[in-house]
Amino acid sequence: ISAQLANSCPTLFALYFESAAEVAFQLRQPRRSRAILQLGTPLRLMALSRTLFRPTATREQKEWQSSLSKRYHEKLKTLVDYGPEERDWELSNSTQGGQLSNSTETRVEIHSLCDVRWPGSNLENVTFNISEQNHRAYAARWGYSYTMHQRTPLGEEEPQYGKIQIAIDALEKEDPPDLFLWLDCDTLVGNRSISVHDLLDTYGLHDTIWAVAEETS
Numbered sequence: 321i322s323a324q325l326a327n328s329c330p331t332l333f334a335l336y337f338e339s340a341a342e343v344a345f346q347l348r349q350p351r352r353s354r355a356i357l358q359l360g361t362p363l364r365l366m367a368l369s370r371t372l373f374r375p376t377a378t379r380e381q382k383e384w385q386s387s388l389s390k391r392y393h394e395k396l397k398t399l400v401d402y403g404p405e406e407r408d409w410e411l412s413n414s415t416q417g418g419q420l421s422n423s424t425e426t427r428v429e430i431h432s433l434c435d436v437r438w439p440g441s442n443l444e445n446v447t448f449n450i451s452e453q454n455h456r457a458y459a460a461r462w463g464y465s466y467t468m469h470q471r472t473p474l475g476e477e478e479p480q481y482g483k484i485q486i487a488i489d490a491l492e493k494e495d496p497p498d499l500f501l502w503l504d505c506d507t508l509v510g511n512r513s514i515s516v517h518d519l520l521d522t523y524g525l526h527d528t529i530w531a532v533a534e535e536t537s
Contacts, residue, residue: 330367354399429497434505
């Protein structure tokens with residue numbers, strides 16, 4: 321599925337993922353079904369957001385998109401037991417100058433994108449000061465570098481497509497970081513005492529190439 325096709329009709333492609341997930345579930349592959357739904361979630365959210373914030377959308381169209389999103393979310397909730405279990409944090413007691421000693425040996429970059437110029441998006445004309453301050457405080461706590469991008473690098477595409485390009489640019493530069501962490505514009509770090517290394521230790525992710533977190537609700 322190309323980004324251009326998915327961008328042209330996210331509703332259709334979200335329905336495709338939903339149907340594929342149902343087939344996997346009927347074949348007694350609930351974990352695959354859950355993974356497929358997770359992959360399609362950004363498209364489902366994109367379709368809902370576009371409709372709700374489009375001035376010309378009718379009430380019927382908004383209600384239809386809302387019902388599709390509710391059905392999608394309910395299906396994902398029924399498969400929650402097939403995801404990773406929440407674990408007790410394995411926190412390191414080795415600190416030096418307020419930072420984990422092992423975090424000074426590994427370069428961690430945190431990036432976020434808050435492009436509020438895109439008309440009709442849920443971020444249009446909003447402020448991101450709270451998010452940026454929260455992210456910077458967390459990065460400073462552990463000695464990570466942090467960049468808040470205010471413009472998508474893909475000017476002709478919706479901002480969400482810029483996330484991947486920002487990651488590619490960071491990881492393909494001459495001196496890339498050892499670890500790349502993405503925080504969405506509406507993400508807040510609730511517990512700054514948990515480092516990236518604590519996350520990797522707790523969930524055994526040190527040999528994982530990439531990992532994606534999800535909301536618990």
